[in-house]
Amino acid sequence: MSHHKGFILWFTGMSGAGKSTLAELLAQEFKSRGYRVELLDGDEVRTHLSKGLSFSREDRDTNVRRIGWVARLLARNGVIAITAAISPYREVRDEIRAVADAEGCEAFVEVFASAPVAALAERDVKGLYKKALAGEIKNFTGISDPYEPPEHPEVTAFTSGESIQESVDRILKYLTEQKLIGAA
Amino acid sequence: MSHHKGFILWFTGMSGAGKSTLAELLAQEFKSRGYRVELLDGDEVRTHLSKGLSFSREDRDTNVRRIGWVARLLARNGVIAITAAISPYREVRDEIRAVADAEGCEAFVEVFASAPVAALAERDVKGLYKKALAGEIKNFTGISDPYEPPEHPEVTAFTSGESIQESVDRILKYLTEQKLIGAA
Numbered sequence: 001m002s003h004h005k006g007f008i009l010w011f012t013g014m015s016g017a018g019k020s021t022l023a024e025l026l027a028q029e030f031k032s033r034g035y036r037v038e039l040l041d042g043d044e045v046r047t048h049l050s051k052g053l054s055f056s057r058e059d060r061d062t063n064v065r066r067i068g069w070v071a072r073l074l075a076r077n078g079v080i081a082i083t084a085a086i087s088p089y090r091e092v093r094d095e096i097r098a099v100a101d102a103e104g105c106e107a108f109v110e111v112f113a114s115a116p117v118a119a120l121a122e123r124d125v126k127g128l129y130k131k132a133l134a135g136e137i138k139n140f141t142g143i144s145d146p147y148e149p150p151e152h153p154e155v156t157a158f159t160s161g162e163s164i165q166e167s168v169d170r171i172l173k174y175l176t177e178q179k180l181i182g183a184a
Numbered sequence: 185m186s187h188h189k190g191f192i193l194w195f196t197g198m199s200g201a202g203k204s205t206l207a208e209l210l211a212q213e214f215k216s217r218g219y220r221v222e223l224l225d226g227d228e229v230r231t232h233l234s235k236g237l238s239f240s241r242e243d244r245d246t247n248v249r250r251i252g253w254v255a256r257l258l259a260r261n262g263v264i265a266i267t268a269a270i271s272p273y274r275e276v277r278d279e280i281r282a283v284a285d286a287e288g289c290e291a292f293v294e295v296f297a298s299a300p301v302a303a304l305a306e307r308d309v310k311g312l313y314k315k316a317l318a319g320e321i322k323n324f325t326g327i328s329d330p331y332e333p334p335e336h337p338e339v340t341a342f343t344s345g346e347s348i349q350e351s352v353d354r355i356l357k358y359l360t361e362q363k364l365i366g367a368a
Contacts, residue, residue, distance in 0.1 A: 036261050073254065074258070
């Protein structure tokens with residue numbers, strides 16, 4: 001069963017909210033089904049596409065637009081393009097969705113990795129929230145920089161209140177219902 | 185007949201040497217055969233991936249590496265990725281070839297669009313050579329900046345001494361012989 005469409009699966013959410021974990025599990029699932037999939041992770045993209053860009057709003061938007069351009073190139077060639085950058089600003093996410101729609105992209109599926117800042121700061125896997133709260137990191141999304149949650153995400157993953165597997169299953173269910181992927 | 189492999193068709197050559205013309209004709213030919221193809225043109229890539237980069241050696245190399253990264257993503261998903269940036273430095277072209285090979289890319293086909301500077305300056309379609317020779321453009325490849333021709337290109341297109349169709353045919357012949365594309 002290797003039938004699927006080319007589309008964009010766009011994760012957004014704060015640092016530590018589970019974007020990369022969810023994206024990697026889904027990429028593995030798709031690979032195991034023989035699907036064509038590419039994961040454009042935030043850090044990897046910064047290395048290959050956006051070295052030298054800062055975390056100012058303008059540079060973040062530039063970075064996110066570049067990810068969007070590559071994701072569109074892949075999706076229109078039949079690939080499932082998964083992105084997992086914070087992508088904090090609603091306007092640029094919506095812009096990418098609009099361009100993808102206008103170009104005839106099968107789907108722009110926005111997945112909101114949602115968790116309260118308090119929960120993220122308490123877990124603080126990478127120790128970044130502690131530093132940000134102490135003022136040691138400038139432009140830290142959710143602390144010293146805005147995070148604008150999506151108003152109409154296709155799927156929300158409540159990563160502090162449900163298991164990762166529950167989130168993964170809900171995303172797979174949505175994609176199957178939309179006939180973007182075949183039934184497992 | 186829509187059988188083809190995913191590979192990189194990398195044009196290199198000076199401004200006006202015919203890279204974009206050849207790349208566009210080949211992209212059209214592939215599309216008419218129902219192939220998956222993407223053309224990463226130098227100017228388009230500068231807009232989407234590399235706005236703000238200068239024409240210093242370091243920034244040119246960064247730009248070319250980004251094109252290489254996107255081309256590899258596409259090629260490994262079965263797409264014919266055609267690039268048409270000047271890409272003046274041999275070292276970074278060879279680096280991209282080596283990474284593509286190491287990743288198992290089917291082929292990195294380097295096509296040298298070859299024409300003497302004198303011929304390009306005489307034709308001077310965009311009027312750039314005149315300005316460069318007058319010192320009005322800094323870092324102009326072939327005049328005030330180096331161009332390092334490939335030592336072992338898979339194909340050379342002698343764009344000042346043969347017709348565009350002859351060059352196109354030679355490239356198609358090479359790709360067919362290598363079984364990267366099916367016979368027309």
